[in-house]
Amino acid sequence: MEALKISHLNKNYGRQTILNDINMTLEPGKIYGLLGRNGAGKSTLLNLIVNRILPNSGTIKLGNDDINDNDAALTQFYLMSEVSLYPKHVTLKQMWEMADLSYGSFNFNRARRLLKEFDIQDENVKLSNLSTGLQTAAKLIVALSVNANYVFLDEPILGLDANHRDVFYQELLKAYEENVKTYVLSTHLIEEIQQLVEHIFILDNEKITVDADVDDLLAEMFVISGPAMLVEEYVKDQNVLGTRSLAGIKTAFVRGALSEEKEIPDQIQIKHPDLQQAFIYLTKK
Amino acid sequence: MQFEFDQTEPIYQQIADQLEDMIFTGLLKEGEQAPSTTQLSQELHINPATVLKGMRQLVDRGLLEKHRGLGMFVAAGAQAKIVEERKDTFYETYIKSLLEEASKLGITEEHLIELIKRGYQDGSIKNQSPE
Numbered sequence: 001m002e003a004l005k006i007s008h009l010n011k012n013y014g015r016q017t018i019l020n021d022i023n024m025t026l027e028p029g030k031i032y033g034l035l036g037r038n039g040a041g042k043s044t045l046l047n048l049i050v051n052r053i054l055p056n057s058g059t060i061k062l063g064n065d066d067i068n069d070n071d072a073a074l075t076q077f078y079l080m081s082e083v084s085l086y087p088k089h090v091t092l093k094q095m096w097e098m099a100d101l102s103y104g105s106f107n108f109n110r111a112r113r114l115l116k117e118f119d120i121q122d123e124n125v126k127l128s129n130l131s132t133g134l135q136t137a138a139k140l141i142v143a144l145s146v147n148a149n150y151v152f153l154d155e156p157i158l159g160l161d162a163n164h165r166d167v168f169y170q171e172l173l174k175a176y177e178e179n180v181k182t183y184v185l186s187t188h189l190i191e192e193i194q195q196l197v198e199h200i201f202i203l204d205n206e207k208i209t210v211d212a213d214v215d216d217l218l219a220e221m222f223v224i225s226g227p228a229m230l231v232e233e234y235v236k237d238q239n240v241l242g243t244r245s246l247a248g249i250k251t252a253f254v255r256g257a258l259s260e261e262k263e264i265p266d267q268i269q270i271k272h273p274d275l276q277q278a279f280i281y282l283t284k285k
Numbered sequence: 286m287q288f289e290f291d292q293t294e295p296i297y298q299q300i301a302d303q304l305e306d307m308i309f310t311g312l313l314k315e316g317e318q319a320p321s322t323t324q325l326s327q328e329l330h331i332n333p334a335t336v337l338k339g340m341r342q343l344v345d346r347g348l349l350e351k352h353r354g355l356g357m358f359v360a361a362g363a364q365a366k367i368v369e370e371r372k373d374t375f376y377e378t379y380i381k382s383l384l385e386e387a388s389k390l391g392i393t394e395e396h397l398i399e400l401i402k403r404g405y406q407d408g409s410i411k412n413q414s415p416e
Binding site (some may be wrong): 030166173174176195197198215272 | 294323327330331335
């Protein structure tokens with residue numbers, strides 16, 4: 001498997017810039033998170049990668065080959081589709097057959113097993129007759145059974161209840177273990193995927209603003225709280241992303257290594273944020 | 286087997302710590318097979334690379350060993366090794382924070398020693414006979 005490399009990618013609709021000079025590399029066999037607020041351009045980026053829409057400039061390459069109009073490359077990419085892109089009366093089984101036709105070697109056995117895991121009775125049910133959550137489940141079944149090396153999951157947990165989210169996480173890791181490929185989870189619901197993804201990209205204000213391993217990113221972010229005056233003094237020279245105050249207690253969110261020389265007052269508490277907190281402060285307007 | 290995670294440390298570190306604890310308490314015995322990366326990853330919904338990073342720490346410390354084709358096993362002498370390591374850091378991790386808290390509370394040295402003795406007299410904690 002080869003790496004997917006995106007260079008200087010730009011996309012605008014009319015005068016509105018959606019993506020501005022995007023550079024990123026996806027390595028084979030990793031689980032990535034693509035995070036961004038609503039309307040940040042996550043779906044546009046994914047649609048560009050699978051060649052459903054075209055950029056205004058920039059390149060997307062798999063290994064050394066441009067993916068544009070390149071069937072050999074594009075049959076290695078699967079983007080979980082929006083419901084509206086399927087024919088109106090499509091059944092789940094037909095969705096599987098379509099994926100088998102385009103990508104070959106569709107894993108029908110896994111698809112049938114997943115159907116049961118997601119409590120869907122029958123493979124002949126119509127996609128449009130399912131609830132929002134089960135439509136997501138039906139699309140996930142295809143995405144987890146399709147024969148593609150790069151699988152892009154756009155809002156994979158939209159509408160799924162807690163039990164079905166659990167099924168999804170477990171089955172994603174199972175599929176990943178059986179057949180190592182690259183998965184990209186694009187979402188703004190971060191809390192639950194924090195431990196699933198190894199590396200994240202944050203898309204904010206048209207650009208990739210964070211490109212880091214989750215461990216590394218969280219290791220260099222700090223939540224510092226204590227009496228307001230002490231906290232203000234302590235974070236004076238730091239890169240403070242935001243603060244909160246509650247009854248004389250101040251909490252500062254800081255990115256970057258803390259000074260080794262500066263003594264930490266006893267009343268000050270320092271922790272690392274979780275990915276959700278980190279995301280909020282990294283994408284604040 | 287029960288794993289719990291919080292935000293104090295990176296997840297891989299917490300996996301390493303909790304596996305260490307299982308060896309220390311004897312939940313995982315020497316020579317026994319440790320849970321596999323796959324099991325832990327799927328059970329805990331954690332990226333396998335993260336689980337592996339945690340387990341590798343224990344391999345590097347000689348607590349787990351890889352048997353080719355079979356998986357990870359608790360190394361002979363692992364428990365004793367952990368006991369030795371924890372004795373070495375006992376002063377730093379426990380005694381120092383105990384003294385700091387005592388001093389914040391205005392507890393004197395005599396009073397603290399008194400309290401420690403009372404703890405032993407309670408009978409719930411056995412005094413180890415000198416070796």
